Amino acid sequence: MIGVGTDGPTGAGAGSDAGIRATERDCWIALSLVPGVGPAGFARLLARYGSAAAMWRAGPAALRDLVPFGDQGAPGGELHWRADPREVARSLQQATERVGGRVVTGLDDAYPPALRTLDPRPPTLFVIGPQSVFLERAVAIVGTRRASGYGMSVATEIGDDLARAGVVVVSGLALGIDGAAHHAAVAAGTPSIAVLPSPIDRIYPPRHRQLARDLLRGGGAIVSEIAIGASIGRPDFARRNRIIAGLAEAVVVVEAPDRSGALLTAAAANAIGRELYAVPGPIDAMASRGCNRLIADHQATLVTSSASLLRQIGLARGERPPTVNALSEVEGQVLRHLLERSGSIEELVDRTRQQPASVASALAMLEARGLVNPFGGATFHPTVAAKRLAKVM
Amino acid sequence: MLATALSASIVGVDGVPVRVEVDVAFGLPGLTIVGLAGSAVLEARERVRAALRNSGFEVPSRRITINLAPADLPKEGTGHDLAMAAGVLVASDQLDASRLARTALIGELALDGSLRPVPGVMALVSAAQAAGACDAIVPVENAAEGAVVQGIRVRGARALRQVTRHLAGLEQLIVEGTPRRDAEAPPDDAPDLASVVGHAVGRRTLEIAVAGRHNLAFTGPPGVGKTLLARSAAALLPLLDEREAAEVSRIHSVAGLSQPRASVSLRRPFRAPHHTISMQALVGGGPRIRPGEASLAHRGALFLDETLQFRADALDALRGPIDSGAVTIARVNGVLALPARFMLLAAFNPCPCGWFAVDGHECTCEDGMRRRYQARLSGPMRDRLDMIVFLAPISSFRRTGPPEDSSAVFARVVIAAERQAERQGSANADIPPGLLDDRTGFSAAVRAQLDTRARQLGLSMRRLHRAARVSRTIADLAGSTLVQAEHLDEALLHRPKEMRA
Structure with missing residues (x-):
C-alpha cells in the first residue's frame, strides 16, 4: 500500500514503496498527466478523494468506476500508475525548465488568480514568462x-x-x-x-x-x-x-x-x-x-x-499624440477616403478623381509612414495610427 | 576529282560555315557522307541522287565521298543538299568549278530537283558572309529573309537546274534587293486599350512596364480583365531598331517561324505560351538545341497567362534569363548561350478560388491551400518582378470619358523609349545598379529618399534597384530629366509584396 500525506514525506522510506515520499504536488502533477483525466475528471476525483495523494493511492481502480473515464479500462494504462510520482513530476519539471518555462499547479501561489474561480479549472499549467x-x-x-x-x-x-x-x-x-x-x-x-x-x-x-x-x-x-x-x-x-x-x-x-x-x-x-x-x-x-x-x-x-x-x-483610451508630419493635399484626401471606407487603388482613383500616378505615390508614402496597410496587396486599410491621426486632421 | 562547296549549319541561334567537300574516285559505286551528319543530313544521299538524275544529270557510278567540315561539329537539317549536289556535279566534271568557290549554296532538294525553303536562312547567310562568300543562292522563298544580311549578294532559285545554269554562266539569277520596309501596322490580334473599361491603375502600370521594359504581374479575381490588359501590351511595345530587328528575325528564322518571303519586322515579338509548356520548350534546349519561348520573346514580351499554373521547374528556369538576358545551355561539348532579353508579363489569381483579399468578397480557400498556391511563385521569382498590380473588379460601368486607345499610349511609350536610348543606350530595366546615380537623373536628394524608404519598408537591395529603375521610367513618361520623390513612391507602391494570410 502506498502511503502519502498531503504535507510532504510521511513514510520512513520503505524501500520498494516508490510513492512513499512523494508530495501532494508530485501526485497532483503525475495525476494530471494521466491520459483521459481532463480538468473535469480531475475535479471530480479531487472532490471524492480530498487530495491528489489519496487519488494516487486509490490507483486505476478508483478511476475505472468514475464515469465516463472508466469505461475504457484503466486510464493511462497500468504502466503509468506503477511510475513514481516524484520521478514523473521531476522529469516534467526538468523538461519544462529546459525550455525556460515552469510548472504551475492549482496548489501553487503562482496559479493565475483569474483561473482559480473556474470550475473545473485546469489542474496544471505550463507557463513561460513572468x-x-x-x-x-x-x-x-x-x-x-x-x-x-x-x-x-x-x-x-x-x-x-x-x-x-x-x-x-x-x-x-x-x-x-x-x-x-x-x-x-x-x-x-x-x-x-x-x-x-x-x-x-x-x-x-x-x-x-x-x-x-x-x-x-x-x-x-x-x-x-x-x-x-x-x-x-x-x-x-x-x-x-x-x-x-x-x-x-x-x-x-x-x-x-x-x-x-x-x-x-x-x-x-x-x-x-x-x-x-x-x-x-x-x-x-x-x-x-x-x-x-x-x-x-x-x-x-x-x-x-x-x-x-x-x-x-471602464478604461480611458490611452492618448498618444500623432507623430506624423503634415500630409500633402492628395495624401490627406486619400487617407480621408480610406478612413471612410477601405478600398483598392482603383476605387480610390475613382473616389478622389486624382490621377492614378498621384494616388499611387500618395498611397506608397502613407504605407511607408505606417498609415495604410495593403491587405494582400489588394485592399488598402487605414492603420491604427491613421485612425488616431484622423482626430487631429 | 575533288570539289568544295560552301554551305552553313545552325548552332543554337547562330550560323556556322560548313565546307562541303566531295570526292569522286574509282571504286565500288556508292555515296558516303561523313562529318557528324545527323539523320536528316544522311538522308540527303537519296535526295541528292534523285534530284541530280531528275534534273538531267548523271550520278557517277563511282565511289563518292562527301565530307562536311568542320568534321567535329554535329550537323542537322536539310540545308546542305544543294551544296552537296553542286559538289558532286563539279567533282564529276559536269559543272565548271570556277564560280563555286565564293558562292554559298543553301537549300533542301526535292526529288524532282526543285528547291525547298529551310529555317534559319538569315543566320546561315551571315555565316557564309563571315566565311568570305560574296554570293549566296537560297531557295526563292527564303531570298527576302537572306537579303537582310549586308555585304553579300543573295539570289533566290527555284530548282537545281537554275542553280547549275547560273553557276555555269548560262543564266543570271536575280540578286534579291534589300527588303523595303512598309509602315509597321500594329499586330491585329492585340486587343486595343479602347476596349478596356476602367482599370486606370492597370493601364498606367502597363504603360510604365512597356515603356521601361519592366516585369509586370497582374493579379485579381477571375474575369477582371488581367489577360485582356496584358495582351494589349503587344500593340504598345515600341519598335525595334535595325540591329535589334535583325537579331530577333534571326532567332525566329532559326526556329522556323518566319513567314515565307517575310523579311525583318520591326515589331517586337509578343509570345504567350500556354501554361502546359515544358521547361525545354520555354527556355530552349532539347537534344537538338532549339530556341525556346524565352528566346523567341527576345527584345519583346513574354506573357505567362495563369502564371502559377506553369510547371515550377519551367518558371524557375526563367530566373537566369531574367537576370542575364540569355539562356545558358551546358552540353558535353560546350556551353551555348541563346539570347533571351524579354520583359515578363504575368497574370494570376491571388488564390485558387480567386477572391482572396478582394473587398466585399470572401475567399473560400483553406489557409494551407492558398499558401501552397501562392508559394508556386517562388520568392526569387517574385523578387524578379518589378511590379505586381492588383486589378479590382469594376464596380460600375460609369465612365468619365471614352477610354484612351492603344495608339495614344503607344505614342507616349515611344517618346519615353527614345529618352532612355538617348541617355543610357538601353531600356531602363537594363540599367546596371552602378549607373543609378546623377548620370541617370537620381539626385542626392532622391537617393536619400530611396534609403529612407528602404528602411521604412524593409526592402532588399535588389528590390530597391528594381524600384529605382521603374521610377526612372515613370520620370521618363512624365518628361522629367530628374527622378522626383513622387516617381519613386509610385514605383514603390507597386513593388511585389508578400501576400500575407
Missing part, C-alpha cells in the same frame, strides 16, 4: 483564423487601444484575428498572454514562432495546459478556449463564422461569467455570421467602436 502578467487587468480578443482585411484591421485597432491603456491582451496565437491582436499588443509595448493548444515547447502555428518570441521579449507570457511531450488533438483546441476566457475579464469576438473556435470561447465566457463583446460585420459576410448572431441572440454586447468598448470596460 507571473506578474497574470495579475494585470486582461481582456481577450479572439476570432477566426481566416480573417478579412476588416477583421484584421479591427483586431489591430482594439488590441492597440487596449494595450495602450495598459491592459494585457489575451489570445490564442492563432493565425488571423489572434495574431493581429498579439501583434498590436507587442507593437504597443504592453505584455500579452498567448494560450497555446500545444505544449509550450511547440509553438502552434509554427508561422507565429517569431511572434511568440517577440511577445516573450515584450514581457508577455505563453501558457498551455498541455504537458511537454504530450500529443495534442482537437479537444485541446476547444479546452484552450476556456483558459483564454478564464484569464480575461472580458472577451471580444472580432470576426467569427458559424462553427468557429472563437464561438467556443464566447460560450465559455458566458458560462463562466465574463463580459462578452462582439464586433458586428456585414450581414452577408460569412466571416461575421457568428458575431452577428451573438449580438442578435443577446449573448454579446455590440461593439460600436474601439473607444466605446474601452469606456464600457
Whole structure:
C-alpha cells in the first residue's frame, strides 16, 4: 500500500514503496498527466478523494468506476500508475525548465488568480514568462483564423487601444484575428498572454514562432495546459478556449463564422461569467455570421467602436499624440477616403478623381509612414495610427 | 576529282560555315557522307541522287565521298543538299568549278530537283558572309529573309537546274534587293486599350512596364480583365531598331517561324505560351538545341497567362534569363548561350478560388491551400518582378470619358523609349545598379529618399534597384530629366509584396 500525506514525506522510506515520499504536488502533477483525466475528471476525483495523494493511492481502480473515464479500462494504462510520482513530476519539471518555462499547479501561489474561480479549472499549467502578467487587468480578443482585411484591421485597432491603456491582451496565437491582436499588443509595448493548444515547447502555428518570441521579449507570457511531450488533438483546441476566457475579464469576438473556435470561447465566457463583446460585420459576410448572431441572440454586447468598448470596460483610451508630419493635399484626401471606407487603388482613383500616378505615390508614402496597410496587396486599410491621426486632421 | 562547296549549319541561334567537300574516285559505286551528319543530313544521299538524275544529270557510278567540315561539329537539317549536289556535279566534271568557290549554296532538294525553303536562312547567310562568300543562292522563298544580311549578294532559285545554269554562266539569277520596309501596322490580334473599361491603375502600370521594359504581374479575381490588359501590351511595345530587328528575325528564322518571303519586322515579338509548356520548350534546349519561348520573346514580351499554373521547374528556369538576358545551355561539348532579353508579363489569381483579399468578397480557400498556391511563385521569382498590380473588379460601368486607345499610349511609350536610348543606350530595366546615380537623373536628394524608404519598408537591395529603375521610367513618361520623390513612391507602391494570410 502506498502511503502519502498531503504535507510532504510521511513514510520512513520503505524501500520498494516508490510513492512513499512523494508530495501532494508530485501526485497532483503525475495525476494530471494521466491520459483521459481532463480538468473535469480531475475535479471530480479531487472532490471524492480530498487530495491528489489519496487519488494516487486509490490507483486505476478508483478511476475505472468514475464515469465516463472508466469505461475504457484503466486510464493511462497500468504502466503509468506503477511510475513514481516524484520521478514523473521531476522529469516534467526538468523538461519544462529546459525550455525556460515552469510548472504551475492549482496548489501553487503562482496559479493565475483569474483561473482559480473556474470550475473545473485546469489542474496544471505550463507557463513561460513572468507571473506578474497574470495579475494585470486582461481582456481577450479572439476570432477566426481566416480573417478579412476588416477583421484584421479591427483586431489591430482594439488590441492597440487596449494595450495602450495598459491592459494585457489575451489570445490564442492563432493565425488571423489572434495574431493581429498579439501583434498590436507587442507593437504597443504592453505584455500579452498567448494560450497555446500545444505544449509550450511547440509553438502552434509554427508561422507565429517569431511572434511568440517577440511577445516573450515584450514581457508577455505563453501558457498551455498541455504537458511537454504530450500529443495534442482537437479537444485541446476547444479546452484552450476556456483558459483564454478564464484569464480575461472580458472577451471580444472580432470576426467569427458559424462553427468557429472563437464561438467556443464566447460560450465559455458566458458560462463562466465574463463580459462578452462582439464586433458586428456585414450581414452577408460569412466571416461575421457568428458575431452577428451573438449580438442578435443577446449573448454579446455590440461593439460600436474601439473607444466605446474601452469606456464600457471602464478604461480611458490611452492618448498618444500623432507623430506624423503634415500630409500633402492628395495624401490627406486619400487617407480621408480610406478612413471612410477601405478600398483598392482603383476605387480610390475613382473616389478622389486624382490621377492614378498621384494616388499611387500618395498611397506608397502613407504605407511607408505606417498609415495604410495593403491587405494582400489588394485592399488598402487605414492603420491604427491613421485612425488616431484622423482626430487631429 | 575533288570539289568544295560552301554551305552553313545552325548552332543554337547562330550560323556556322560548313565546307562541303566531295570526292569522286574509282571504286565500288556508292555515296558516303561523313562529318557528324545527323539523320536528316544522311538522308540527303537519296535526295541528292534523285534530284541530280531528275534534273538531267548523271550520278557517277563511282565511289563518292562527301565530307562536311568542320568534321567535329554535329550537323542537322536539310540545308546542305544543294551544296552537296553542286559538289558532286563539279567533282564529276559536269559543272565548271570556277564560280563555286565564293558562292554559298543553301537549300533542301526535292526529288524532282526543285528547291525547298529551310529555317534559319538569315543566320546561315551571315555565316557564309563571315566565311568570305560574296554570293549566296537560297531557295526563292527564303531570298527576302537572306537579303537582310549586308555585304553579300543573295539570289533566290527555284530548282537545281537554275542553280547549275547560273553557276555555269548560262543564266543570271536575280540578286534579291534589300527588303523595303512598309509602315509597321500594329499586330491585329492585340486587343486595343479602347476596349478596356476602367482599370486606370492597370493601364498606367502597363504603360510604365512597356515603356521601361519592366516585369509586370497582374493579379485579381477571375474575369477582371488581367489577360485582356496584358495582351494589349503587344500593340504598345515600341519598335525595334535595325540591329535589334535583325537579331530577333534571326532567332525566329532559326526556329522556323518566319513567314515565307517575310523579311525583318520591326515589331517586337509578343509570345504567350500556354501554361502546359515544358521547361525545354520555354527556355530552349532539347537534344537538338532549339530556341525556346524565352528566346523567341527576345527584345519583346513574354506573357505567362495563369502564371502559377506553369510547371515550377519551367518558371524557375526563367530566373537566369531574367537576370542575364540569355539562356545558358551546358552540353558535353560546350556551353551555348541563346539570347533571351524579354520583359515578363504575368497574370494570376491571388488564390485558387480567386477572391482572396478582394473587398466585399470572401475567399473560400483553406489557409494551407492558398499558401501552397501562392508559394508556386517562388520568392526569387517574385523578387524578379518589378511590379505586381492588383486589378479590382469594376464596380460600375460609369465612365468619365471614352477610354484612351492603344495608339495614344503607344505614342507616349515611344517618346519615353527614345529618352532612355538617348541617355543610357538601353531600356531602363537594363540599367546596371552602378549607373543609378546623377548620370541617370537620381539626385542626392532622391537617393536619400530611396534609403529612407528602404528602411521604412524593409526592402532588399535588389528590390530597391528594381524600384529605382521603374521610377526612372515613370520620370521618363512624365518628361522629367530628374527622378522626383513622387516617381519613386509610385514605383514603390507597386513593388511585389508578400501576400500575407
